[in-house]
Amino acid sequence: MMARFGAIVSSLWRRAGGRFSLVVLGLWVLVSLVSLVWTPQPLWRTDGYDVWAAPSAEHWLGTDGTGADIVSWLMAGSRTDLLIVILTVLFAGALGLLLIAAMTARNSVLANTSVVAVDALISVPTILIALILAVPLGASVAVIVVACGFGYGLNLARVARPQALLVARSAYVESAVSNGASGVRVLFGHIVPNILPVLLVQLSLSAGTAVLAESGLTYLGVGVPSGTPSWGHSLATTVRFITVYPLTVLWPGLVVTVVVVALNLFGDALRDAVDPVGNPALRRVAVEETEA
């Protein structure tokens, strides 16, 4: 198993996109963990006199309208966004897989109704779901995760459906079924491994979109509650004074863009690295393992 993991990471590292994304995502996780114990300035300390300060030794990126230190809030914000991304990807992945299982089920009534349901609900945008949820639940991380997770799960099912149906109707599945393979065994033995590349790309795209959605929903007041640090929060607070202090807008936006680019490139690189058909190194590992 370790050799297989080594082959995946090395082929990830070989690609320029893979290298960049590994570095950025690694930094993101590191900063999130560090911010649990330390930030350059304590978050609650808002220095009334030192409002909108330019970047200095004390405040590496300066302070915002309330005198709070921008860097510290961004570091703390990375924790929230990491949590949102992980939960959203899990929610979307689970929902997507459930729908794919239903769509490729041998019982045609279930298959057809799930296809119809996905087509009907997919055109309902994430923001509407968020608003509908925000009314009873109020602004919270859960709203973002459920709203985004629901939308991206549907999207995942729709994007992976053609490939999944191709596999479900293939000769090797028919051979497995004629030998008594159960639906679950076909799903996880044949269907999931063959749509894994599509799943990985789509989930990493969804992760990126979740970060973008967080900043949008927070600005509209239905995302992260006002007290909690997040990149969307940092971005939204700079909006009111952009005419006076344009520079402060730069940092949060830059962070979000760099992270989302990294997530997208990570998806493409991971797809080729994990897939034995796309990655000869993985195939060599398999040959060595059987010879051993």
Added chain:
Amino acid sequence: MKNGLTGTAQRTEAPTGEGAEAPGAPMLRGAHIDKSFGRGAARRQVLFDVSVDVREGECLAVIGGSGSGKSTLTRILLGLETADAGTVAYRGAAVTGGRRAPGRQALRRGSGLVFQDPFSSLDPRWTVARSVAEPLRLRHRGMPADEVGRRVAQALRTVGLEPATFLGRYPVDLSGGQAQRVAIARAIVNEPKVVLADEPMSAIDVAARVQILDAFAAIRDRRPDMALIMVSHDLGVVQHIADRVVVLHDGRVVEQGPTGRLLAAPSDPYTRELIRAATPFVGRP
């Protein structure tokens, strides 16, 4: 009985002269089978009152042009598809009549499938070892790993593939001929009583087809009691391997009989036309 080009093992010469019936009692009996597709205006009947038997250890070829219903017929015989009318019996037990039919369960356990397109019949993300072992793991849950390994290696050797070099490979590293032989190995690993090969060679190079024929010949040498149903539209292949032939034309059996007699003196006009149109003898004797 035809033996392979490489004549791997000389089998005792079976009596294949005129009129002699191939050995073995009828194992699979299909009687008065009708089948149609689609509903309402688009309804199209594909099989009309077809009766066909498959005998123990026999190689039965089912030939006919595209659209003649040969694939549908063989899938009904193996219980993979339901018939609208007619009955199928496997060793006396009923196969038709719903999923729970006794004969159907026994037939499912005792049969193997080989498909036309080699690259769609192997999971691209599974190694050869795992693909060939799948029927064993499904049918014999408790079988120990080394026993599975032994039988997989045995199946690969039978189809002329050296286990050491092929077990760890993925389909993408195989040629068409090699991939189809892995699929054949998978079909026989469970020691089935009957194997259905649905046009196993039409998607493969002529040079590689010969190796597939050798694989089938080697299998029938090792397991004389196993029946092989070969669906094809190529009379050269049929002449090379089949003991008996069933000719289908637009869903009806127009002629049945031993290969030699049928090809030498076809009684039905359509069979004659098939023989006339087939690719003729090539080059030196």
Added chain:
Amino acid sequence: MAVEISGLRIAIGGRDIVHGVDLSIGDGERVGLIGSSGSGKSMIARAMLGLLPVQAEASGSIRLDGTQVVGAPDRALADLRGRYTGMVFQNPAATLNPVLTVGRQVALPLRLHYDLSRAERAERVAAMLERVGLPADVASKYPHELSGGQRQRVGIAAALVTSPRLIVADEPTTALDSITQRQIVDLLVSLVDDAGASMLFITHDFSVLARATTRCAVLDAGRIVETGATADLLEHPADARTARLVDAARALALRPGGGDDGGSGGGDTAGDAAVEEKDMA
């Protein structure tokens, strides 16, 4: 149209597929190119018409009636294709444009190269469809409504409607069942001879080659191992690899009279393991 190919090399992503091939086709001559899959034969056919995929690079020389193809701008080759040359593909289901009716597909080369009135075009298309043995009403149908054999006839009609000087047929019979296969080969040969055109016919099956070509070249792993009159090669193949292709074709051909002969066909094929390794090149 006379074709001279000399020292043709084709590489994809740095890996050589075709290593220095020489081949010539006389005016009005039907030449075959035979080899197992992966030998690079369809790459050579595509290089002749400038249809190589983007990532492939070709070097060496291909001259069609003197005009150099290798390195020529796509614009110039486009004027050549469809007017002086025509191509018949292996799988018409994946090449005939699904959103064009048969009539419009066959008329495409006419529309690209000649300015005829709609009526003239329709008339020439109808004549062509009739010559390939298709009923006139097929013109208004879509490819997915036709059988495999009919679709290949449409492919041939589209390739020959401008009576080109050179036809390249890339395994036109492989996707068909053996009965239709023979009709398509005979149709192609008669149309090419009527037009006095030259033809390059590509296949992996010697029996089809025997009917379709007068001369042929045997290709193995990107190199031509033997050339000569098709009949001679069938009678006594000099190279072992040619012999293997001939033996395979004979084993699968129908022996007249359907007599059973216990013995296996001609010479034994080489031991399996050795064949495996090379076959997978």
Added chain:
Amino acid sequence: MRFIVRRLALFVVALLAISVVVFAALRVLPGDMASVMAGLNSPPERVEQLREQLGLNRPLAVQYLDWLGALLRGDFGTSMLTGRSISGQVAQRASVTFPLIVMGLAIAMALGIPLGCAAALARGRRARGAFQLAAVIGGAIPALWGGLLLILLFGRGVGLIGVLPSQGFPADGWDAPGEALVSLTLPALAVGVIVGASLMRYTRSALGELASSGYVEMAMSCGMTRTQAVLRVGLRLATPQLVSVVGLTFAEMITGVMVIENLFALPGLGTGLVTDVGNRDLIAVQSELFMLAAFFLLIGLAVDLAHRALDPRLKTAAGEGGR
């Protein structure tokens, strides 16, 4: 033809489903609707009077059917805050949002599709890589940040090249079309760039696949150059897929539109909805949410029907019979 009837039925069913979801979401409040709408510390009799006025104590089913009936008649009820009829309010706001969406989509298609085609046709590895990176970066810019950067660049009185209004919508609305259009340009550009990036990516992958297909090769063998074949044949075959992608991007776009509307202080459905949610004007929110969801289901329906019409293979489902 059978498909169209089935798809319309699906549309109606989806509409009903959404109406139930919206109706239920507002009723599953921690408190009940009336107390929430009346405000936290308002006296109990105020809450009671409100519940009476809105008929909230009637059984849920009756309330739902009454609301649905009103909707069909186009009467969305009256807003608690402004006292004006909600349907008038929605119509007025829609007159800002829909043109913004259409302009944004036009810019997105004008940017995305040609760039996507160029990326698919690009020969060198370096050129393909550059296009792909541009699409990824374009798609990674948050709507809010994109809007802010555009304001900093082009905003009147703020930006380096202060040319376009960066705030508000003319009071007399579309009576002064020139001024209204100008005020929508910058927001439409912000929306267009983001959606354009994802459209470019979809176009590149759809066209890239078709560029190496047999269809393009056949067209070239008839006399087209590779570029002609990819654009005339490839693009035509990719259109059904692109149409459904535009439909999908449309839905993703609305979050961006709402953010941009708030950022540029445009009195559209987005800002309206957010303020109504903020002020707990739930009756208005209920109808507005439903209208927006219905609008998007309509888009989904139109996209599916267009997809079906563009591809003759789907129209006549004549497949080959069993062999």
